[in-house]
Amino acid sequence: MVYILFIALFFMVVGLIFAAIRFIKGPTxxxxxVALDTLTTxxxxxxxLLAYVFERFIYLDVSLVYGVLGFIGVIVIARYLEGAL
Amino acid sequence: MSIMEIIGGILIITGSIFLFLGSLGILRMPDIYNRIQAGTKATTLGAMSLILGVGFLEPSWLLKILIIIIFIAYSNPLSSHALARAMYKRKWYPLIKGDPEKMDAYREVNTNKEKEEVKS
Amino acid sequence: MQTLSFSQKLSRFIISWILLMMLWIAFTSSFVTQELLVGVFATMIISFFTVNLFTCCTLAILSPVKIFYMVKYIIVLLIALIKSNFDVARRVLTPSLPINPGIVKFKSKLPTEFSRMVLANSITLTPGTLSIDIIEDTFYIHWIDVKTTDPEEAFKEIAGQFEEILLKIF
Known part of the structure; x- marks a missing residue:
């Protein structure tokens, strides 16, 4: 079981690094x-996954609130770029 | 290992691989609309499958995990749609191989609107 | 905003009360009497004040036929989502990036705004498509691998199977 968690965390960290490269490089x-949205998800x-590793139910609430805030942030930036804000 | 743990482990591994492929797509695709496509689809299914895998490992958390899954499935396409439309309104046109007049049906809407604004 | 009769308002009030109550139970994940009572009153107040805003559905959505079609819709959507993920994986992992992007448009027969939003969100999750804008009943779709620019054929290719089920729900 521990190895499964290590493999999953490895893939996710590599994914985070790729998205961060796009976040720094991104021409526009x-x-x-887009990179920020991927980082949030x-x-x-x-x-x-960390809530399962540390056996804390309360971390699920944290992740839900983080998801809501990331969603609202992307919508607000999109409306601003559109010129409607 | 029980059967629930095996299913959960498989779902977690698949989810993390799809999350990885989504960010690889964001890095490799040539223009912003293709990046949004790769990013949205792969990360939506990846996150849903990984979170469901955790739900299989801890069955008492299932209700809250379903809420998170429904929220991700609902919010991810919405934000990508808002972003794509904003990008088009800012005139970052998509990369198109071939004739832009034929392949880009949305451009006529925007150019018509501009003409109306100039007239008024 | 259209004016509503009393029975329509009551029906919307009850359906949003039920939905919010389900959300409350899922959030708290507990069945203690005090928490359930607080939930009943809080969701009642919220659904009373938002009866003009939540226009998604009325009580008619709870009929068994519609629930059957909703379950069918979710299954069709999940299959499309899994297909689209393997599609993305194939495109990303091929070294030459096989894409031929373009924007196509088509018209849809769906009656209400909410059902159009559901269709647009589903289109975003199906293989190789991303909905950019909806103007009245015309959808503008960014397609990663354009096969046809004709609206009718594009509609069949992209949204045919979803609209068939959605017309039966809404």
Whole structure:
């Protein structure tokens, strides 16, 4: 079981690094927002996995609130780029 | 290992691989719309499958985990749609191989709107 | 905003009360009497004040036929989502990036705004498509591998199976 968690965390960390490279490189603001969205989703999944590892039910609430905040952030930035804000 | 743990482990591994493929897609794709496509689809199923896997490992958490899954399935396409439309309104046109007039049906809407604004 | 009769308002109030109560139970994950009582009153107040905003559905959505089609819709959507993921994986892992992007448009027959939103979200999750805008009943779709620019054929290829089920629900 421990090995499964290690493999999953390895893939997720590599994914986080790739998304962070796009976040730094991204030629336009939109690319950065897409990378931020991906980082948020991987972060939510990672927090749920860590909730299982540390056996804390309360971490699920943290991940849910993080997901809501990331969603609202992306929507607000998109409306701002559109010129409607 | 019980059968629940085996199913949960398989779901967690598949989910993490799809999350990895999603961010690889974001890094490799040539323009922003293709990046949004790869990012949205792969991360949505990846996160859903990984979180469901945790639900199989801890069956008493299942209700809250279902809430998180429904939220991700609902919010991810919405934010990518908002982002794609904002990008088009800012005139970052998609990469198109071939004739833009034929392959890009949305451009006529935007150019018509601009003409109306110039007239008024 | 259209004006509603009293029975429509009551029906919307009850359905949003039921949905919010289910959400409350899932959030708290406990069946203690005090928590359930607080949930009943809080969700009642919220659904009373938002009766003009939550326009998704009325009590008619609880009929067994519609629930059967909803379950069928979710299964069809999950199959499409898994297919689209393998599609993305194939495109990303091929060294030459086999893409031919473009934007196509088509018209849909769906009656309400909410059902159009559901269709647009489902289109985003199906293989190789991303909904960019909806103007009235015209959908503008970014397609990663354009096979046809004709609206009718594009509609059949992208949204045919979803709209068939959605028309029966809404």
């Amino acid at each position: 603001a939109g690319d950065r927002v 991987i972060g939510v999944a990672g927090m749920v």
